[in-house]
Amino acid sequence: MKIKDRILKIFISGITGKVGQLLTPLILEDKQLELVGGSCSSSSSRIGEDIGKVNGQKKIGVNVSEDIPKTISIDLIIDFSSSAGSMIALETALEKGIPILIGTTGFNAQQKNDITQASRKIPVLLASNTSSGIAILKNLISHTTNIIKEDFSLNISEIHHAEKKDAPSGTAIDLEETIKEIYPKKEVSIKSIRDGLNPGEHKVSLNLGDEIIELTHKALDRKIFAKGSIIGAKWLVNRQPGFYTMQDIYS
Numbered sequence: 001m002k003i004k005d006r007i008l009k010i011f012i013s014g015i016t017g018k019v020g021q022l023l024t025p026l027i028l029e030d031k032q033l034e035l036v037g038g039s040c041s042s043s044s045s046r047i048g049e050d051i052g053k054v055n056g057q058k059k060i061g062v063n064v065s066e067d068i069p070k071t072i073s074i075d076l077i078i079d080f081s082s083s084a085g086s087m088i089a090l091e092t093a094l095e096k097g098i099p100i101l102i103g104t105t106g107f108n109a110q111q112k113n114d115i116t117q118a119s120r121k122i123p124v125l126l127a128s129n130t131s132s133g134i135a136i137l138k139n140l141i142s143h144t145t146n147i148i149k150e151d152f153s154l155n156i157s158e159i160h161h162a163e164k165k166d167a168p169s170g171t172a173i174d175l176e177e178t179i180k181e182i183y184p185k186k187e188v189s190i191k192s193i194r195d196g197l198n199p200g201e202h203k204v205s206l207n208l209g210d211e212i213i214e215l216t217h218k219a220l221d222r223k224i225f226a227k228g229s230i231i232g233a234k235w236l237v238n239r240q241p242g243f244y245t246m247q248d249i250y251s
Contacts, residue, residue: 007031008237011074012038013089014081015064016046016054019103022226023078024055030230036072039065041085068092076101076237078229083107090118099123099236103130103229105170119243125236127246128170130228133217134202135246138178140215141204145182152208154179157191159201167192171202179204199225 010027014020015038027035038051044064052060068077068089077100079089086104093100102115105128118124156179158172168176168190176188199219206213219225228246235249 007034008234009034009036009073009075010233011036011068011072011077013068013077013079013085014040014104015051016040016044017080018222019080019225019229021055022223023080023229024051025057026223026226026230028052028057028060032234033230035060035062036074037062037065037069039068039081039085039089041082042066070095074098076233078233079104080229083111087111087114090115090124093122093124094118097122099125099233099239101125101127101130101229101232101236103127103225106166116243120241122241123236123239123244124242125232125244125246125248127228127232128174129200129225130232130246131217131219131224132228132231132246132250133219133224134171134174135250137202137204137215137217138175138247139250141175141178142182144206148206148208152206154183154186154188155191155205155207156188157193157203157205159193159195159198161197161199162194164194167194169200169202171200175202175204 010033012020012023027033040046046054046064047066049064050059051062051064052058076098077089077093079086080103083106086102099122115126156172156175158169160169172190179188199222201218203214203216
């Protein structure tokens, strides 16, 4: 029986984080999904608390754990933890032979390589941004191929909340890589701002000299990342081993 024909058992790595806390109620409300567990940093005071209580809801009889228990049955891991936490979640996914959706950013070269290597054995969806809007933005950029032939410059600017640790953002780097695939000889500058509570804003500017074209994506609510993760999880669960992105869903 394919997993799509039964309830999908989800584990959230990074359940006490900003996106993890938004994911919890969405999964609990979805009749196609079952939240079987969630983990957080070993330094968190929420370890041992009921997951429902952590998110201001009624108890569900499942407690926040420090790691991913090897004894529970899981169909898919959604990870919004830290770069180090993602590697632990990835190793567990490999051990269990299950898909993993990674929404964490800030990976170094070795960690990126580990993720790529893991995708040869299990389905891995790596998304620096799980919103549908960014996937659409990247598709729009790809459609400029062979359209813009005169000299131009490309710039990316991004704004995030003051607590975001990595700069540039994973999304900005992802956009840069998308542009480099289309225009390999072009230099792309990235400007990062960390201020306030902004969920995320990214702007790609094409300067043609006497005119400027700007493509902007603004996250008005962090829920879009949680909603996009659920879309991605449902899409990923019955895929063959491989490396996937959110663009694969919307292509």
